[in-house]
Structure formats: C-alpha cells, structure tokens
Amino acid sequence: MKIPKNCPICDKEWLNTNGNLSCVNNDHVISFTFIQNTGELWGITLRFDNDKRAHFFLKRKEITISCFTTDLLTSIYIPFFEPDLSNYEALIAKIKTYMLFL
Numbered sequence: 001m002k003i004p005k006n007c008p009i010c011d012k013e014w015l016n017t018n019g020n021l022s023c024v025n026n027d028h029v030i031s032f033t034f035i036q037n038t039g040e041l042w043g044i045t046l047r048f049d050n051d052k053r054a055h056f057f058l059k060r061k062e063i064t065i066s067c068f069t070t071d072l073l074t075s076i077y078i079p080f081f082e083p084d085l086s087n088y089e090a091l092i093a094k095i096k097t098y099m100l101f102l
C-alpha cells in the first residue's frame with residue numbers, strides 16, 4: 001500500500017514519532033505503524049465516533065474495532081478489506097456497515 005505524503009483527510013503534514021506517522025485532529029485520528037527493522041507497514045488505525053478505533057492489520061489481513069465505553073473495552077472483527085483513504089467518510093461508512101451485521 002502506498003503511504004500518502006500528507007494526511008489523506010486534512011492534507012496536513014504527518015506527525016512522525018519514531019518512524020510512525022499520525023495525524024490527530026478534532027474530527028479524525030489516523031496513524032500508520034511500521035515494523036521497526038524492516039520499515040514495512042504493519043497497520044493503520046483510525047478513530048471515529050469519539051470512542052471507537054478501527055485497526056487494519058495489513059499483513060495479517062484482519063480488521064478489529066475497539067470500542068471504549070465507560071468501563072468496558074471490547075474488540076470485534078469485521079471482514080478484511082484494503083482501506084481506501086482517498087475518501088475518509090466513505091471508509092468510515094463502510095466500517096459502520098460491516099459493524100451492523102455483527
């Protein structure tokens with residue numbers, strides 16, 4: 001997967017933390033995590049609805065959704081697909097559609 005030069009949602013420059021790229025904004029949080037030795041892309045995390053995170057594990061071809069509620073942390077799996085970051089709202093809508101069927 002090609003890594004966008006800037007945040008694909010707001011076009012801001014990435015925040016680079018130990019080689020991992022992220023953008024933290026009021027209406028979106030996105031981060032790319034890389035394997036330290038090889039530089040290979042390991043996963044992408046998106047935050048949505050304030051209390052939910054979607055984790056795309058690209059190598060394992062798994063997507064998990066974490067939901068942070070007041071005292072409970074739950075993690076669920078949805079079917080794997082490659083995230084299309086060119087349309088963030090459509091991507092979040094797709095994730096939510098999958099979540100409806102769980």
Ligand SMILES: [Zn+2]
Pocket residue numbers: 007008009010011012023024025028
């Ligand atoms: Zn951004």
